[in-house]
Amino acid sequence: EDIGIRLIKMRKLDGELVMIPAGELRVFGNLSIEFVRIATEIDVSYEQDIDQLTRALTDVAAEWADAHREILLDETPEVQSIVRMTESTIKLRVVARVSPGEQWAAERALLHLIKKRFDERGIEFPFPRRTVYLRNEPEAPSREPLG
Incomplete structure (x- = not known):
């Protein structure tokens, strides 16, 4: 936002204003x-x-x-086919190089198209879930009401 002799002001994407004393600047890479x-x-x-999923994602x-x-x-x-497996999902990844700022x-746009095409093919996105196993335990003796 502003570069002065003593202070550099930069605004983050969320709007926060960051002020850096010029004496604290270091060399860093531009990503x-x-x-x-x-x-x-x-x-x-x-x-x-x-x-089937990998082919659909490739298309x-x-x-x-x-x-x-x-x-x-x-x-x-x-x-990239399977990049990670979690407790309830398999993760696939699409990687691309684009122009800076785009x-x-x-x-x-990619996510929108993936959702649209997967819906057309009947490919569902998972919801978090758990499998619960119930043990077959003997019933506790019933208690008579007091009174």
Whole structure:
């Protein structure tokens, strides 16, 4: 926002104003020179066929790439099959390099298209769930009411 001799003022994305004394500046890397990488993770359920999901995600990524050639810096996004397994989901990931400043809109458009195409194919997104096992224990003796 402002660079002075003694103080640098920067505003974060959430609106917070950060003030840094010029004497405390250090050399650091710029993460958005030439390109920004988006890595969009998608949660799917264990019941889904992983090969079918990977193919569907690859199709969606290619469709998204065709619609975003002006900001996409790779030929096609990289679809990474299983990148993590949690207690209730399998995570897949789509990675792409885009022009700096375009990453947020690009990722929102990708997520929108994934949801739309997965709905059309009947691919469901999982909800958190737990499996509960009940033990078969003998019933406690009933108590007679006092009185």
